[in-house]
Amino acid sequence: MPDRRVQRTSNSSFDPLSIPLQPPANESEDEKAARLEAAREATRVSRSIDILLLGQSESGKSSVLRNFRLAFTPKYFESERLLWTTVIQLNLISSIKKILTVLQEEWDETDSAESKHETPLTSEHRRLALSLSPLLAFETSISQLMDGTTGHGYTVTVRPGGGWKDKLATFAGRPPSATPDPIGEYTGTNDPSQVTQILAACKTEIVTLWDDVVVRAVLEAHGVYLQDESGFFLDDTARIAGLDYGDIMRARIRTLGVEEHRFVTESGFRAGTEFYITDVCGSSSQRSTWVPYFDDVQAILFLAPLAFWQSLDEDSKVNRVQDSLELWREIVSSPLLAKTAFILLFNKKDVLQAHIDAGVMVRKYVPSFGDRPNDVVSVTKYFRDKFSAYHRKFSPEPRPFIFYETEAIDTKSTATILGEVQEQIIRNHLKDLDVIYNGAR
Ligand SMILES: Nc1nc2c(ncn2[C@@H]2O[C@H](COP(=O)(O)OP(=O)(O)OP(=O)(O)O)[C@@H](O)[C@H]2O)c(=O)[nH]1
Ligand SMILES: [Mg+2]
Numbered sequence: 391m392p393d394r395r396v397q398r399t400s401n402s403s404f405d406p407l408s409i410p411l412q413p414p415a416n417e418s419e420d421e422k423a424a425r426l427e428a429a430r431e432a433t434r435v436s437r438s439i440d441i442l443l444l445g446q447s448e449s450g451k452s453s454v455l456r457n458f459r460l461a462f463t464p465k466y467f468e469s470e471r472l473l474w475t476t477v478i479q480l481n482l483i484s485s486i487k488k489i490l491t492v493l494q495e496e497w498d499e500t501d502s503a504e505s506k507h508e509t510p511l512t513s514e515h516r517r518l519a520l521s522l523s524p525l526l527a528f529e530t531s532i533s534q535l536m537d538g539t540t541g542h543g544y545t546v547t548v549r550p551g552g553g554w555k556d557k558l559a560t561f562a563g564r565p566p567s568a569t570p571d572p573i574g575e576y577t578g579t580n581d582p583s584q585v586t587q588i589l590a591a592c593k594t595e596i597v598t599l600w601d602d603v604v605v606r607a608v609l610e611a612h613g614v615y616l617q618d619e620s621g622f623f624l625d626d627t628a629r630i631a632g633l634d635y636g637d638i639m640r641a642r643i644r645t646l647g648v649e650e651h652r653f654v655t656e657s658g659f660r661a662g663t664e665f666y667i668t669d670v671c672g673s674s675s676q677r678s679t680w681v682p683y684f685d686d687v688q689a690i691l692f693l694a695p696l697a698f699w700q701s702l703d704e705d706s707k708v709n710r711v712q713d714s715l716e717l718w719r720e721i722v723s724s725p726l727l728a729k730t731a732f733i734l735l736f737n738k739k740d741v742l743q744a745h746i747d748a749g750v751m752v753r754k755y756v757p758s759f760g761d762r763p764n765d766v767v768s769v770t771k772y773f774r775d776k777f778s779a780y781h782r783k784f785s786p787e788p789r790p791f792i793f794y795e796t797e798a799i800d801t802k803s804t805a806t807i808l809g810e811v812q813e814q815i816i817r818n819h820l821k822d823l824d825v826i827y828n829g830a831r
Contacts, residue, residue: 431819440666441811442683444721445693446713447672447703448620450737452645453798454691454807455669460635461804462655462665467635474638479585481621481642482630483529486522486596489605492612493519510604521595528585589630600624639799645671648679660812674704677717684726688818689811692718693798695738696773698755699745709755711773718777723784731814733807734777734793740800742766770795790814 417425443451460467493511500509589596599605609616616622621642623630649669655661668683670676694714702708722732736742746766752759762768774793781791792810797803 437660437662438664438666439808439811439815440686440688442668442670442680442687442690443693444670444680444690444717445672445735445737446674446710446717447644448642449672449693449695449714450735450796450798451669451672451691451693452643453639454693454735454737454796454804455651455667456639457798457801457804458665458667458808459653460639460801462657462808463653465656466653471638474641475633476585477641477643478621478623478633478637479589479630480529482589482596482623482627483525483585485616485619485622485624486599487526487529488614488616489599489609490519490522490526492609492614493605495612496608509608511608512604515599515602515605518595518599522592522599525588525592528588586630589627593627593630596624596627600627635801636799639801645669647671647676648683663812674702674713681726684724684730687727687730688815689731689733690721690727691733691735691807691811692721693735693737694718694777696736696742696769697738698752698769698773699750711756715773715776715780719780719784722781723786725786728786729818731811731818732781732789732792733810733814734781734791735796735798735807736770736774736793737796737798739766739795740797742769 414421443454445451456467493515496509496511497516499505499507500511616624621640623637623640626637648671651665651667651669653665653667655663655665668687670680670683695710697710700710702710702713718734721727743766746764746769749764751764752769752772753761753764759769759772762772777793778791782788792814794807794810796807
């Protein structure tokens with residue numbers, strides 16, 4: 391079977407039902423009846439779609455899901471807007487927390503009796519840091535509310551099951567000391583929350599701190615590059631109260647455990663289609679929890695950003711692309727998934743482009759890349775060939791290799807992928823029934 395190295399545009403008018411069901415020449419009456427029955431069955435199958443999102447942590451799984459929801463259940467998405475505003479505010483506060491922590495480390499180094507370290511920080515920086523410290527209390531209390539802990543490092547984390555949304559919604563408008571109602575309802579009012587108020591009150595200090603060249607130099611000296619991290623909103627402080635959907639796509643909330651989502655498309659792509667989408671936590675330590683979800687899943691969307699310059703958060707010795715490739719090998723070779731359609735997404739193509747444009751050299755991180763041209767096309771081809779080779783070699787049965795370069799934060803980029811998922815599900819289904827006529831590619 392030939393590789394399908396397609397890169398379709400999001401406005402494709404492709405109809406997945408049309409391809410495999412073209413009548414063959416000289417079709418008999420029986421064959422025609424079987425074909426029409428298969429078409430009805432395929433339509434039914436394609437109306438209920440079961441997708442599993444896989445990939446390492448931060449690959450963009452939850453973002454793809456968020457994007458689907460914006461595109462296909464816009465009313466639901468709108469009802470959650472306030473909630474996402476709070477997540478973004480938390481992301482912003484987490485970045486501030488990180489800066490304050492680095493500044494404190496710098497002062498600790500300087501203040502220790504035997505230290506010869508001289509800091510460029512001044513008493514004005516101390517005053518600024520002090521004035522922002524009340525924000526940290528909010529971060530701690532919201533994190534506690536959402537996952538019952540005091541946070542995981544600097545990343546907002548949620549417990550499995552999606553209950554965090556109710557909790558966070560309950561929090562909006564209440565002081566952090568109030569006892570949270572675990573099954574509180576989302577009121578959806580426009581009342582500015584406590585967090586919004588305190589952020590508005592601290593706006594000038596936040597902007598001053600982040601724009602300060604000395605602070606930036608200290609962060610750099612400590613190896614902290616906040617701009618490159620997920621959930622970076624420090625450049626947006628001034629308009630944090632007026633967020634749009636693009637901002638919501640950039641919000642970062644780490645998934646903990648497995649979340650199952652069911653929704654019926656409200657509009658757009660085949661309204662009325664029922665989706666079951668399972669979103670998992672991508673951290674290495676959590677991957678064994680994926681296996682029970684392999685049963686009966688129709689399609690896997692596997693996300694693999696080509697972040698060749700980065701290592702895993704959980705293990706700084708492991709290159710991110712290498713990790714994705716190994717994970718891909720394990721997943722495609724699973725006998726439990728022999729009949730499942732696979733779609734590989736080289737997500738975060740904007741981030742890859744930005745790094746290549748900035749002159750980051752692939753061969754420095756991946757020596758086998760050698761002297762190939764250091765441009766996006768060559769880099770993508772190089773890694774695509776590797777994923778494709780593993781796919782060919784380790785799949786228990788031959789199946790098409792389908793891959794897309796995606797940008798999950800682009801609010802318009804999902805319809806094509808769902809179209810592809812639907813097509814593959816129908817193909818697999820018809821293959822089982824042995825009635826594909828002219829559709830083989
Ligand atoms: N620039 C850019 N950012 C992206 C893209 N896709 C996702 N992100 C951001 O990357 C961060 C991580 O994305 P998530 O969707 O939370 O990643 P995940 O795979 O669900 O991660 P875990 O839940 O930890 O397994 C978020 O801040 C997203 O907004 C993309 O295509 N481009
Ligand atoms: Mg996630």
